[in-house]
Amino acid sequence: MPSETSQPPAPPARLFARLNPGVTLERNAAGGLSACFDGRTVAFGKFGADVTARAADFATGVTFGEDSDGELNELVRRLALYGLLEYRLARAPSGPDLIVIEPQMRDYAPQMAEIDEDRALALSRFAYIRRRGADMVLESPRACALFRLCDPSVTAMIAHLSEARTVKELRVSADFPGVELLSLLLDSEILFTPGPGADKALRAAEGDDDLVLWDFHDLLFHSRSTNGRHGNPSGGIYAHAHLAALPPAVRPSWPGPAIDLTTFDTAPPSAFATLLRRRCSTRAFDERRPITLAEVAQLLGGAARIISRERAPDEDQDEPELEVAARPYPSGGASYELELYLAVDRCEGLARGFYHYDASRHALVLIETNEHWLTAMLEDAQFAMGAPGVPQVLITMAARFGRVSWKYSGFAYALVLKHVGVLMQTLYLMATEMEIGACAVGVGDIELFAKMTGLAFHVEGSVGQIAIGRGVQSNSTPIAD
Numbered sequence: 147m148p149s150e151t152s153q154p155p156a157p158p159a160r161l162f163a164r165l166n167p168g169v170t171l172e173r174n175a176a177g178g179l180s181a182c183f184d185g186r187t188v189a190f191g192k193f194g195a196d197v198t199a200r201a202a203d204f205a206t207g208v209t210f211g212e213d214s215d216g217e218l219n220e221l222v223r224r225l226a227l228y229g230l231l232e233y234r235l236a237r238a239p240s241g242p243d244l245i246v247i248e249p250q251m252r253d254y255a256p257q258m259a260e261i262d263e264d265r266a267l268a269l270s271r272f273a274y275i276r277r278r279g280a281d282m283v284l285e286s287p288r289a290c291a292l293f294r295l296c297d298p299s300v301t302a303m304i305a306h307l308s309e310a311r312t313v314k315e316l317r318v319s320a321d322f323p324g325v326e327l328l329s330l331l332l333d334s335e336i337l338f339t340p341g342p343g344a345d346k347a348l349r350a351a352e353g354d355d356d357l358v359l360w361d362f363h364d365l366l367f368h369s370r371s372t373n374g375r376h377g378n379p380s381g382g383i384y385a386h387a388h389l390a391a392l393p394p395a396v397r398p399s400w401p402g403p404a405i406d407l408t409t410f411d412t413a414p415p416s417a418f419a420t421l422l423r424r425r426c427s428t429r430a431f432d433e434r435r436p437i438t439l440a441e442v443a444q445l446l447g448g449a450a451r452i453i454s455r456e457r458a459p460d461e462d463q464d465e466p467e468l469e470v471a472a473r474p475y476p477s478g479g480a481s482y483e484l485e486l487y488l489a490v491d492r493c494e495g496l497a498r499g500f501y502h503y504d505a506s507r508h509a510l511v512l513i514e515t516n517e518h519w520l521t522a523m524l525e526d527a528q529f530a531m532g533a534p535g536v537p538q539v540l541i542t543m544a545a546r547f548g549r550v551s552w553k554y555s556g557f558a559y560a561l562v563l564k565h566v567g568v569l570m571q572t573l574y575l576m577a578t579e580m581e582i583g584a585c586a587v588g589v590g591d592i593e594l595f596a597k598m599t600g601l602a603f604h605v606e607g608s609v610g611q612i613a614i615g616r617g618v619q620s621n622s623t624p625i626a627d
């Protein structure tokens with residue numbers, strides 16, 4: 147337990163919004179305000195004289211969440227949408243930072259709700275502290291923000307929260323950093339309140355039944371190896387290319403004796419081996435001749451339709467029974483957790499829109515979604531492919547994670563990604579046989595998918611994408627990823 151102290155209470159900590167390092171905010175020639183960052187200038191329009199005069203304050207921080215100045219709040223909101231702000235928690239405008247909050251998602255704004263003194267709080271089992279460069283950071287795949295820890299008292303308090311404690315209990319500690327911090331961490335789901343009767347392990351007390359099934363490393367891997375829930379650099383940016391040479395394309399041979407297989411491999415290639423050789427990625431699609439609904443139906447029917455349903459394992463085996471819905475591709479434990487969602491731009495016979503492939507009924511079901519999100523999803527794929535236009539149809543593979551993690555621990559998410567590869571090649575080969583163009587897309591935005599479907603990122607989430615359509619012939623399509 148924390149030790150008691152008789153020191154006078156510290157003044158409450160407050161939030162200040164400040165520009166990220168390397169960002170400047172200046173008055174422009176038109177009398178408005180512009181932010182300069184990464185060699186870009188973005189104009190934010192005109193503001194009243196008071197707000198314009200306070201532009202320089204953004205370098206150290208303007209009070210956030212207390213100011214009733216609507217114009218200033220609007221400027222903060224716009225800067226935040228561009229990811230240009232961080233928020234410092236301090237007891238005085240020029241005082242030392244307790245923590246600095248780095249938003250990881252565009253629509254994040256810190257919230258400090260009042261917390262009852264008797265409210266019990268515990269650290270999320272998904273939260274962790276690590277060194278990042280010269281900083282200590284507290285993060286969680288559930289959180290929309292990352293917390294840079296600037297004062298040892300914060301780390302000390304976190305250490306007290308491996309078990310649930312009330313605010314009252316925490317407050318008596320000599321190193322109590324303030325209820326404001328608890329409130330921010332609670333808002334970010336780094337802390338949570340265990341329900342009544344929660345056991346000491348706390349696993350079942352945090353979140354919903356779907357969260358119970360996630361291992362720590364799996365949820366972290368899912369949120370950090372996709373777009374949408376973090377602000378880390380990602381993509382083909384050669385970030386560490388200057389530190390290490392690229393391994394050769396072909397592994398140097400082992401020194402042992404070699405058995406030349408060409409002398410044995412003399413039969414002509416089979417139809418399947420020929421199909422494998424013909425498969426290639428297509429990134430440019432023929433605008434005048436879109437793929438047809440009949441082709442989409444044939445592709446999905448051949449590659450992903452449910453072909454049988456049974457209960458497994460046999461009655462005499464001593465394992466819980468699972469219902470299995472088999473499809474044309476293999477799946478570890480016959481989990482078959484992958485669902486297909488189609489973002490359709492152009493398809494003859496099928497209206498532009500977002501659809502779920504109901505693999506049992508072999509039917510497409512329209513999902514009403516925001517037009518901007520549909521466009522964003524298609525344009526993200528275009529960007530990832532370095533393609534001249536959006537794909538005619540973009541298939542998102544979404545995993546119903548619980549189908550795998552209900553049974554498997556330790557490697558559930560890895561298994562899901564293996565299944566993505568298996569299904570991706572199945573779709574590639576089916577498309578090749580049908581002479582339809584296809585191109586895998588390496589990374590998708592899991593938050594965008596969550597918004598479009600209304601499904602939480604840990605329940606049924608985007609794990610892979612493949613673009614399809616009628617390809618245009620090109621001998622020099624770039625390797626864009």
Ligand SMILES: Cc1cc2nc3c(=O)[nH]c(=O)nc-3n(C[C@H](O)[C@H](O)[C@H](O)COP(=O)(O)O)c2cc1C
Pocket residue numbers: 425426427428429530531532585586587588589625626627
């Ligand atoms: C998992 C996976 C992710 C890929 N991601 C992308 C991508 O984001 N953008 C892209 O243009 N190509 C992507 N590709 C396609 C590869 O660039 C392509 O397969 C590779 O260059 C070999 O060319 P080929 O498919 O024409 O044989 C991906 C392929 C795989 C298997």
